Amino acid sequence: MSNRNYSILIVxxxxxxxxxIRYAFRRNFTFEGAVSMGNLERKLKENGNFDLILMDLVLDSSKEKVGLNLIPELRSSHPGIPIIVVTADKEIDTVVQAMKKGARDFLTKGDYDFEYWNDKFTEIIEDSKLKSENQMLRAEVKKHRAQRSKDFAFIGESEKIKEIKRILRLVSEEPDISVLLAGETGVGKEIAARYLHQQGARKDQPFQAVNLSAIQDTLLESTLFGHRKGAFTGAIRDVEGYFSQANGGILMLDEIGDIDANIQIKLLRFLETKMIRPVGADKDIQLDVQIVAATHQNLGAQVEEGIFRADLYQRLKAMIVEIPALRERKEDIPLIMEHYLEGQKMEDILTPKAIQLLMEYDWVGNIRELRNTINYMLLRKKIKSRMMIDEDCLPVEIQEFAKDSAPYRTSLAEDPSGEISIEEEHALLDLKRIEMAMLQKNKVKKDVAIELGLENTDNLRYRIKKYYEKHPHLFGQFPLLSKSYRKIVK
Amino acid sequence: MTNRNRVMLIVWWWKYGGLEEAWDEWTVAGYPEGHKLIRMDEPRSAAGTALIRSCVEDHLENSDVFIFLHRNHGYNQQAIEEILSGLSDHQRHISQLKCFLFGEGNDDLYIAKQPRALLGTKGTFRANMHLPNHHGNLIDAVANPATHQLKREHFDFVWKVYSHAFKAKVFELKEDLLTAFVDFSNMDLIPSGELYRYIRLPENRLLFLRLLSFTGRMRKGSDLERELIQWESREKRSLFFDDFSTNLKTTYGELEGRIYKNLVEAIKTHIFSVQGEADLPSIRGQFESLLSVMSEATYI
Amino acid sequence: MREILCVASQLQVVNAMKKYFTDGGFKFCHLALPVSDEALLVGSDTVVVLMSPIVCNGKYLSAELPWKQYLREHLPNNLLIIAGFSDFQGDNYLDLLHLPKNIKAFLNRAEIAGGSWEPAYTGGLDVAEQLRRFFEGHGDESVTDELNNTLRILKIARDEMKRHQAEYQSVWKDLLLANRLPSKWNTLNNRWINYYPNFECLPFFGTFVQVNLALQHIAPYFNSNCEEEALFWELDCIEHLEHAKSALVKIEQHYVK
Incomplete structure (x- = not known):
């Protein structure tokens, strides 16, 4: 294959x-030559886009290896251009010196071989390009991680949060212990799990979080444990599951109360043996993964009802950390808001009335609701061209809450049963979130799924379907959602 | 190599090669202008000697000077003496000054003998170098007529060879002499006249002639001299010592001259004499003394 | 009977030494120039006597250093005696004007070739220095550089024709002549001709003979101004030059570097 697009500077x-060299490799590379030092500087100034520098070490009549001193200069001024040293002899000392100073490789003039040299030029150039791409990617990942760590910062100075952080730090010193995070929806269980990850010995290893309730039951095993090619229809290649992807690190299994008996057994087996078996595989795989389970449900009650395995629960409850609801630590609201407002003080951007309403609100959806509210308020402020966020910019439910007449509460209160279960309340909040996302993302389901952290439209569809099966009466409040999923919502 | 300039004055058939003046000068590519070759085509005469001496005097303060005199222009040992004795002691010793006789094509000055030498076909720097693409054509092997400059490797080569030529000749004479007499080396007593009888054997003829030249016992124009010229032609090397002895006595210094004289006496006593005992270690000792005071290396 | 291997070219000296050693009860062998490798396949009690300076192609050469190095490597337990007319004294020096009366006592005092003694310089043209100049050049490129240059050009030419089906004529014009290959050969060959005869007195001259054969084998191609494609292929120029190079590199590594 011709590599003629690669440009080589011969020094x-x-x-x-x-x-x-030009003659021998003219079909494969383009060349420029530089003889004197001045000439070299000029060439690099005129055209710094060389893919490779091929450099002799003896560059003048002095016979001194002056090129050795040029290597670090070139590496510093043009770090992206790899240098191959071409020496007349194979003096080991010289080669070692050249490599230490930053040369990527060396060739001996006396050992000319077209194929070897051609491959070497290509290999070094492509490797160097790959490295610089990797560096760019790493920078991207770093940026992304910084963003994520901002998103997942465990904010709070309340006594409850301080205590939880202390416990999590202690737990982080035991990288093999399983942890169960309990708490209402939106309290920040994933944030707590990530905090645990960041504190402990596994901080440089992967962190994977998976919402088990968002995955279809039929796909759950394969999603968690992976599968082998041909394991089932559509399994066209080997696929790693979340467990394997988290190997060495932490796997957070959110909504653990939603998994069926089969997965419960496999999870228990993993907790006991650290082994998994991908679907269709004939051998177990040994993994080193710390499990952080999370649920908003009462697992003890589920055990009693026979829905959740007692032995698995026993395993998980060895270390239960209860994350408090936001309304139980309202003193953290200003800090959390400041965090999401990128450092702006709450009082600098909100009117005192708005602050008062926010502080009084009970935040059933906890931090997730607070975050969505912030986004909503900022948008409203923009639409209404307000200098500050006032009460008009707040969501209706917060405005209404102050009047103690929140519409959904009213509607729930008007429910014929007269009672509202936590499960129903959770579904209502989640559906509201989906409806809002539908509005913001112009009903593009893929974007909605991503916005909600559901990864794909299948998961979104599955979740809606499950809600509809259990709470069809709630869907009247969500016209956008209902219309978009009219095959489900009939 | 000394930092002084190097000047070669060569008296030869330059007029055949186009020299129209009494002399001209060629500089050397890559060296300062003080390094040069002076071409002169003056037959031996009082005026010629004066011209050479004057030319040499002009350069001695700042340069080492080698004078090459062509035998066929009439130059001989006596001519060297005339030129060198006309110089003051200061002039003779301030620099490396050597005066060589050459001719008949067997000297290291000729390209025909040494491809990196200076003298080409008669009067020129041109020669057939037997290079590919130059079949039978003469090329400017030594100099660039357009710039009037000599190629430095040719200039350097001749200078180096002649810097050591005298000492190498003495060394080789010593080795040849002792090799010839090796059968006597372990005799406790060498009978009188034995070495002389031995050196007169036909197989030792060349050695005998060289010893005569070395000891200054070869007359100009004699049959012996003609015979040695023939040997030079046959052996393709310089065999005469006529220039050497004069140089040693004049330009090398008093000590060198005295030791040379002692060696000549030892050869006369132990080899050329038919009376008294011969002593080879004594001759060797004198040779080694002389070689040790000649400051140049034997070979380059 | 202990053997003397006498390396000398001056016949008077050889005859004198033969008489001296045979009278002393030794078996005497004369190794004439050029030296052949086989002659040095000797037993450990053979004494190598090297005349120095030795006459080699009309020049007096001092070859004691390379000989000492060679024997130290190949026959370290043998004796190396330097013989000559210099006024030296030393356990391994045989002064031909003062031959020891008791040869056996002299040889008993001498050190083996593998010992750390340094042979004295006997005044001839120093062959060790000649070797160095031959390999390193004096102001010019080293022989290895010259061989590498020539080889690289030839290999590029071969690749052009074999890989890319280029015509010889275009390769000749655009590569061989453009890179002055005939002139490069000429430089290389001149250096070879200049030095090769001086190496006849060396114990590893056989290697130089091999190199010479290789160079002479391919010379017709270069003498044709590199114009004859048939000679390029028929004479296996690259293989012969590679052979010459590897042989010379070995010598350089052992005796020059």
């Missing part, structure tokens, strides 16, 4: 060597 005081 050598022997014009015949230039001529020979």
């Amino acid at each position: 050598d005081d022997d014009p015949e060597f230039h001529q020979q």
Whole structure:
């Protein structure tokens, strides 16, 4: 294959060597030559886009290896251009010195071999390009991680949160212990799990979080444990599951109360043996994964009802950390808001009335609701061209809450049963979130799924379907959602 | 190599090669202008000697000077003496000054003998170098007529060879002499006249002639001299010592001259004499003394 | 009977030493120039006597250093005696003007070739220095550089024709002549001709003979101004030059570097 697009700068005081190399590789590379130091600087200034520098170490009549001193200079001024040293002899000392100073490789003029040299040029150039791409990617990942760590910062100075952080730090010193995070929806269980990850020995290893309730039951096993090619229809290649992807690190299994008996057994087996078996595989795989389970449900009650395995529960409850609801730590609201407002003080951007309403609100959806509310308020402020966020910019339910007449509460209160279960309340909040996302994302389901952290439209569809099966009466409040999923919502 | 300039004055058939003036000068590519070759085509005469001496005097303060005199222009040992004795002691010793006789094509000055030498076909720097693409054509092997400059490797080569030529000749004479007499080396007592009888054997003829030249016992124009010229032609090397002895006595210094004289006496006593006992270690000792005071290396 | 291997070219000296050693009860062998490798396949009690300076192609050469190095490597337990007319004294020096009366006592005092003694310089043209100049060049490129240059050009030419089906004529014009290959050969060959005869007195001259054969084998191609494609292929120029190079590199590594 021709690599003619790659450009090589030859630095050598022997014009015949230039001529020979140009001639031999003219079909595969383009060449420039530089003889003197001044010439070299000019060439690099004129065209810094060389893919490779091929450099002799003896560059003048002094026979001194002055090129050795040029290597670090070039590496510093043009770090993206790899250098291959071409020496007349194979003096080990010289080669070692050149490599130490930053040369990528060396070739001996006496050992000319077209194929070897051609491959070497290509290999070094492509490797260097890959490395610089990797560096860019790493920078991206770093940026992304910084963003994520901002998103997942465990904010709070309340005594409850301080205590939880202390416990999590202690737990982090035991990288093999399983942890069960309990708490209402939206209290920040994933944030707590990530905090645990960041504190402990596994902080440089992967962190994977998976919402088990968002995955279809039929796909759950394969999603968690992976599968082998041909394990089932559509399994066209080997696929790693969340467990394997988290190997060495932490796997957070959110909504653990939603998994069926089969997965419960496999999870228990993993907790006991640290082994998994991908679907369709004939051998177990040994993994080193710390499990952080989370649920908003009362697992003890589920055990009693026979829905959740007692032995699995026993395993998980060895270390239960209860994350308090936001309304139980309202003193943290200003800090959390400041965090999401990117450092702006609440009082600098909200009117005192708005602050008062926010502080009085009971935040059933906890931090998730607070965050959505912030986004909503900022949007309203923009639409209404307000200098500050006032009460008009607040969501209706917060405004209404102050009047102690929140519409959904009213509607729930008007429910014929007269009672509202936590499960129903959770479904209502989640559906509201989906409806809002539908509005914001112009009903593009894929964007909605991503916005909600559901990864794909299948998961979104599955979740809606489950809610509809259990709470069809709630869907009247969500016209956008209902219309978009009219095959489900009939 | 000394930092002084190097000047070669060569008296030869330059007029055949186009020299129209009494002399001209060629500089050397890559060296300062003080390094040069002076071409002169003056037959031996009082005026010629004066011209050479004057030319040499002009350069001695700042340069080492080698004078090459062509035998076929009439130059001989006596001519060297005339030129060198006309110089003051200061002039003779301030620099490396050597005066060589050459001719008949067997000297290291000729390209025909040494490809990196200076003298080409008669009067020129041109020669057939037997290079590919130059079949039978003469090329400017030594100099660039356009710039009037000599190629430095040719200039350097001749200078180096002649810097050591005298000492190498003495060394080789010593080795040849002792090799010839090796059968006597372990005799406790060498009978009188034995070495002389031995050196007169036909197989030792060349050695005998060289010893005569070395000891200054070869007359100009004699049959012996003609015979040695023939040997030079046959052996393709310089065999005469006529220039050497004069140089040693004049330009090398008093000590060198005295030791040379002692060596000549030892050869006369132990080899050329038919009376008294011969002593080879004594001759060797004198040779080694002389070689040790000649400051140049034997070979380059 | 202990053997003397006498390396000398001056016949008077050889005859004198033969008489001296045979009278002393030794078996005497003369190794004439050029030296052949086989002659050095000797037993450990053979004494190598090297005349120095030795006459080699009309020049007096001092070859004691390379000989000492060679024997130290190949026959370290043998004796190396330097013989000559210099006024030296030393356990391994045989002064031909003062031959020891008791040869056996002299040889008993001498050190083996593998010992750390340094042979004295006997005044001839120093062959060790000649070797160095041959390999390193004096102001010019080293022989290895010259061989590498020539080889690289030839290999590029071969690749052009074999891989890319280029015509020889275009390769000749655009590569061989453009890179002055005939002139490069000429430089290399001149250096070879200049030095090769001086190496006849070396114990590893056989390697130089092999190199010479290789160079002479491919010379017709270069003498044709590199114009004859048939000679390029028929003479296996690259293989012969590679052979010459590897042989010379070995010598350089052992005796120059």
